[in-house]
Amino acid sequence: MPDLFFMKKGHEEINLTARLPAVELLEVNTGAPQLNPTYTGIAGSDGQLLQSVAFNSSTFTVSLLIKGNSRSDFNLIKSELQKELYARVPIRLRSSFEPAKAVWVVANPTEIAPLSNSDQGMVNFAFTVISGMRTTPFRSDELNSNKELLTVGMGLPDMDNLPEYRFYSQEFDVFNPSDVEIDPYIQHHDLVITFKGKARGILVENTTNGTSFKINPDQVQTGEHSWKVKPVLEQGDVVTMDGITLFKNGDCGDVRTDFGHLVLAKGNNHIKLTGLTDVDVTFSFPFLYF
Structure with a gap:
């Protein structure tokens, strides 16, 4: 079963899916790079000159399956996820799909609701990648x-x-x-x-x-x-x-x-x-x- 690793800035990394066995990682998706070019127009000349290109913040989506045994169990898991993933500091996420590529993110508002007449539900947790790029969880040395x-x-x-x-x-x-x-x-x-x-x-x-x-x-x-x-x-x-x-x-x-x-x-x-x-x-x- 794939794992989702989670770390708040300044804290130790934890295996979130191991900590919450009722949460199953289905997929992660990295959004396309967000290019932000800067142009300068020249009067009397066609087009523009490209001055620089920066990479803006991008998106990262984590698909999770929550398997509650009851509605109160589902709500408890929901509360635990929100407590970990919504923070005032950047959090780092990586998965066992690509364990050497992590993202520093801030969570976007995401509704967590069970399926109709069920105590289970699938949620696509959306995050903003602050730097717009993925990074290794270790340094070159x-x-x-x-x-x-x-x-x-x-x-x-x-x-x-x-x-x-x-x-x-x-x-x-x-x-x-x-x-x-x-x-x-x-x-x-x-x-x-x-x-x-x-x-x-x-x-x-x-x-x-x-x-x-x-x-x-x-x-x-x-x-x-x-x-x-x-x-x-x-x-x-x-x-x-x-x-x-x-x-x-x-x-x-x-x-x-x-x-x-x-x-x-x-x-x-x-x-x-x-x-x-x-x-x-x-x-x-x-x-x-x-």
Whole structure:
């Protein structure tokens, strides 16, 4: 029997169908991507110029069969479903049909009523997918510990030889199997890059698409007229690029940058590091799918 997994933001995931045995999952349906193009018209010219395309929130429908033993039993199950699925915070849903693709949603008003002269009923629970996309319930650096969830159609070319996301050299490839590029600036996608090692300054380049950012060394005043360069990374330090914000040992504002950022193209991304030795770098992000 298929399972429906449910998680409120900030809580542990639960198997909703196992918790409510009288509720049977029949089907899930992901709505079509909702494109929102922006155009600019030019006076005297035919048509318009396409400026950008965003993906709006989409829909997700869960078909459930409620099998009550009595009308009061049916109403109790209805109450339990409403208590779990209607919340003031986003909830994450995924099913055993595609266990590695989840959606963050908000429930839409849905009537739950039994069939005529029956204590059973089928309901098509409708949800709004906040980001308009599905996401893996794990991050890229957790991929190898979630092999049992993987299915065909996730953009991974070899299920027996999964890509790595922790690197120990100055040049390496980061594989993005998503349906879209990962852009933490324009699209606010979740991308966390962690650096360990030794460096006065670091230049990080994605030679595949030309995006980059530079972490500059800071100058520390040692006397009235004397300064010294403070390295970006020393033994035991950790620098993290969380989206477009840099942290050093958990503190924001202690790192100088050129205000650049990386974008991960679909597929392989060749990354080049300059200035970092004793390299230990991790790329952590969820995969995104329509």
